[in-house]
Amino acid sequence: MTPPLKSRAGPFGYLGALALVAAAGGMAVLADRPGQGANLAMIFLLGVLLSGLAFGLGPALAGAGAAILTYNLFFLEPRLSLAIRHPADVFTYAVFFAVAAATGWLAGRARDQASLAARRAETVGALLQASQRLSAAATPDGAAQVLAEAVCDAARAPALVFLPGRRGLVQAAGAPALAVLSPAALAAARQAWAQGVPTGAGTGEVADAGWSFWPLEGLQGRSGVAAAAVSRHKAAEEGMVAAILRQGAVAIERAQLAAGAAEAEALRRSDRLRSALLNSISHDLRTPLSTILGSTTTLIAYGPSLEPPVRADLLESVREEAERLNRYVGELLDITRVEGGALVPRHEMIDVREVMDSATERVVRRLGSRRLSRDAPESLSMVEADAGLLEQALVNVLENAIAYTPDASAIEVAAFEDRGHVVLSVEDDGPGIPPEALEHVFEKFHRMDQPSDRHGGAVQGAGLGLAIAKGFVEAMGGRIAAASPVHEGRGARFLISLPKAIATHEHLL
Amino acid sequence: MTAHRPRILVVDDEPQIHRFLKPALDAAGYEPVRADTAAEGLREIARRPPEAVVLDLGLPDMDGKAALAQARAFYDGPIVILSARDRELEKIEALDLGADDYLEKPFGVGELLARLRVAMRHHIRRAGAEPVIDVGGLHIDLVKRQVARAGEPVRLSPKEYDLLAQLAAGGGKVLTHRQLLTAVWGPAHVEDVQYLRVFVGQLRQKLEADPARPKVILTELGVGYRFAEVD
Numbered sequence: 007m008t009p010p011l012k013s014r015a016g017p018f019g020y021l022g023a024l025a026l027v028a029a030a031g032g033m034a035v036l037a038d039r040p041g042q043g044a045n046l047a048m049i050f051l052l053g054v055l056l057s058g059l060a061f062g063l064g065p066a067l068a069g070a071g072a073a074i075l076t077y078n079l080f081f082l083e084p085r086l087s088l089a090i091r092h093p094a095d096v097f098t099y100a101v102f103f104a105v106a107a108a109t110g111w112l113a114g115r116a117r118d119q120a121s122l123a124a125r126r127a128e129t130v131g132a133l134l135q136a137s138q139r140l141s142a143a144a145t146p147d148g149a150a151q152v153l154a155e156a157v158c159d160a161a162r163a164p165a166l167v168f169l170p171g172r173r174g175l176v177q178a179a180g181a182p183a184l185a186v187l188s189p190a191a192l193a194a195a196r197q198a199w200a201q202g203v204p205t206g207a208g209t210g211e212v213a214d215a216g217w218s219f220w221p222l223e224g225l226q227g228r229s230g231v232a233a234a235a236v237s238r239h240k241a242a243e244e245g246m247v248a249a250i251l252r253q254g255a256v257a258i259e260r261a262q263l264a265a266g267a268a269e270a271e272a273l274r275r276s277d278r279l280r281s282a283l284l285n286s287i288s289h290d291l292r293t294p295l296s297t298i299l300g301s302t303t304t305l306i307a308y309g310p311s312l313e314p315p316v317r318a319d320l321l322e323s324v325r326e327e328a329e330r331l332n333r334y335v336g337e338l339l340d341i342t343r344v345e346g347g348a349l350v351p352r353h354e355m356i357d358v359r360e361v362m363d364s365a366t367e368r369v370v371r372r373l374g375s376r377r378l379s380r381d382a383p384e385s386l387s388m389v390e391a392d393a394g395l396l397e398q399a400l401v402n403v404l405e406n407a408i409a410y411t412p413d414a415s416a417i418e419v420a421a422f423e424d425r426g427h428v429v430l431s432v433e434d435d436g437p438g439i440p441p442e443a444l445e446h447v448f449e450k451f452h453r454m455d456q457p458s459d460r461h462g463g464a465v466q467g468a469g470l471g472l473a474i475a476k477g478f479v480e481a482m483g484g485r486i487a488a489a490s491p492v493h494e495g496r497g498a499r500f501l502i503s504l505p506k507a508i509a510t511h512e513h514l515l
Numbered sequence: 516m517t518a519h520r521p522r523i524l525v526v527d528d529e530p531q532i533h534r535f536l537k538p539a540l541d542a543a544g545y546e547p548v549r550a551d552t553a554a555e556g557l558r559e560i561a562r563r564p565p566e567a568v569v570l571d572l573g574l575p576d577m578d579g580k581a582a583l584a585q586a587r588a589f590y591d592g593p594i595v596i597l598s599a600r601d602r603e604l605e606k607i608e609a610l611d612l613g614a615d616d617y618l619e620k621p622f623g624v625g626e627l628l629a630r631l632r633v634a635m636r637h638h639i640r641r642a643g644a645e646p647v648i649d650v651g652g653l654h655i656d657l658v659k660r661q662v663a664r665a666g667e668p669v670r671l672s673p674k675e676y677d678l679l680a681q682l683a684a685g686g687g688k689v690l691t692h693r694q695l696l697t698a699v700w701g702p703a704h705v706e707d708v709q710y711l712r713v714f715v716g717q718l719r720q721k722l723e724a725d726p727a728r729p730k731v732i733l734t735e736l737g738v739g740y741r742f743a744e745v746d
Contacts, residue, residue: 288599289573289599292599292620292621293531294531295620295621296529296620296621296622297529297531297532297534297535297621298621299621299622299623300535300536300621300622300623300624301534301535303539303623304535304538304539304542304624307539307542307543307624307625308538308539308542311542312538312542316538319538320534320535320538323531323534323535327531
């Protein structure tokens with residue numbers, strides 16, 4: 007850990023030392039009285055001492071030399087001569103050098119220790135900062151970028167991070183930038199990855215790569231390879247860089263695991279969706295077909311012997327199931343339009359009360375003994391929307407209400423204005439939607455497990471109706487929302503909201 | 516209409532199925548009994564065992580196979596399964612659990628009634644143990660272990676005979692690969708469907724008028740085999 011002792015004063019230290027000696031010379035001139043020789047020497051000694059304290063060993067020794075020359079030349083008899091008359095003066099000069107060496111060395115050591123402490127503080131700070139940024143990185147690439155920057159700072163050299171990709175090791179991040187590596191360097195990177203040993207410059211593994219490579223060992227395995235454009239011993243890999251590499255390896259590993267989990271979850275979701283679609287098609291197409299085939303074959307085989315009301319009922323069931331099939335095929339087409347982006351709503355001025363009329367008309371035959379009431383004010387602003395899409399969205403919401411409420415329930419469809427919007431509301435007094443299901447009601451193929459209407463049979467439909475309604479409403483720039491319970495722990499309310507149209511001159515015409 | 520009308524219990528959660536099965540069964544001379552859930556169906560079987568049961572595997576309150584297993588604990592009459600075509604495995608498991616036959620939705624009423632007739636006849640025969648079977652010019656004597664085709668004795672290896680006897684005793688009932696392998700080769704060989712292929716091929720060579728177009732041992736693709744209905 008101990009850096010080599012050396013003077014960091016540079017040429018300025020030497021100049022400083024000479025300046026101090028010159029200042030001491032100036033003071034000596036002022037204090038120059040005959041017979042004061044030894045005292046003048048003390049002034050120069052002070053200059054040497056200060057040089058040592060301020061600039062370290064080298065400048066102090068240089069200062070000592072300069073002081074001796076100056077003192078001998080200008081202040082020691084005979085003046086302007088380097089001749090030494092008294093042997094005691096040689097002793098004085100030796101003291102000069104001894105003081106210079108001692109103070110310079112002591113001061114240098116103190117300064118080195120201070121700078122070491124400062125560097126340690128800097129290292130800890132940098133590590134802490136790197137660790138914070140690494141733990142904030144959400145993706146493997148993000149963590150790799152943070153790591154590359156931290157290594158670049160620590161090693162004071164360009165740094166790279168390689169991560170395993172689908173086709174082997176790839177450069178995932180670089181600081182200051184990604185680099186083009188020689189084949190030898192790439193081979194060194196691959197070796198570090200494959201064997202888990204540092205490679206590259208200075209290791210003797212792959213000569214002349216110009217880069218050092220370190221495997222990133224996470225907690226569960228190797229997560230990548232880091233590189234810096236330095237030779238290995240110079241990078242002080244057992245210090246700052248090593249600490250950063252350890253942290254980076256763990257951070258990248260964690261991000262990789264998280265990314266893997268997210269990918270698996272996405273896959274599971276799409277898998278679930280696919281199987282839901284298949285289930286839906288299988289069940290929702292086959293059930294009406296079963297009825298149609300069963301009823302018609304019954305009529306063919308036993309038609310004449312059946313009572314007229316039974317025959318009529320069988321024919322009626324064929325009609326109903328054919329209509330159901332048609333609705334389902336329509337829904338599949340609708341959701342395909344929503345998903346495929348083929349939905350281009352028309353923009354026309356419409357009165358939502360007319361949409362309410364036609365939508366309730368379409369569901370009235372399926373109401374059974376449920377009561378459907380309507381409520382709309384005398385005057386209601388127009389909205390700019392697609393009448394067909396809005397009607398279908400409302401029909402889907404109404405059919406949902408019918409499907410999830412028992413017989414004899416009350417369903418109210420209402421229209422009102424609210425802060426620049428026209429709102430359509432469908433409210434029922436059924437059992438409501440459990441909180442955990444509420445956030446999923448507009449998802450495709452979402453069907454509540456426990457239909458309230460057990461004896462009317464399972465809830466019909468593909469679980470597409472509300473998803474289509476949402477798609478249609480949003481395509482028209484509107485919003486749809488669900489709330490439940492709405493009355494004493496029961497009931498559900500769906501709101502479709504569209505911005506009020508601004509009546510322009512053109513529209514009034 | 517004073518004759519005995521066999522009671523057929525239909526267990527299905529789709530009201531539309533009952534809507535046409537009721538008049539169809541009625542017109543065909545049966546007495547239809549409706550159940551909308553597995554629990555209701557099991558209760559009805561326990562209360563008054565019907566002559567046959569039509570059971571939909573896709574019931575809301577209980578797994579269809581679990582319902583079948585429970586029913587089999589106290590009811591050994593014919594059970595015909597209704598299932599969707601994409602639920603192949605479910606269907607085979609149901610047959611292994613003791614269902615007599617299956618029908619894929621959507622189905623025609625004529626087909627369902629035919630399957631019901633076979634299942635009920637087989638049930639009656641199983642109860643009365645019919646030792647001699649004649650089908651398509653083939654004569655099988657299960658007591659003397661003799662097989663003749665158009666009056667000529669047919670020589671069969673012991674395994675061939677065992678397999679034929681299993682199929683013949685099943686009447687028109689579908690026997691799954693697993694059931695046949697267990698009965699003839701033992702439980703260690705339930706996965707060895709290729710044995711079955713080879714031996715069925717050999718039997719057809721010896722018994723069928725046109726082995727390429729079998730009339731006696733019929734293949735239920737992916738499920739098993741069934742013996743032609745007795746003349």
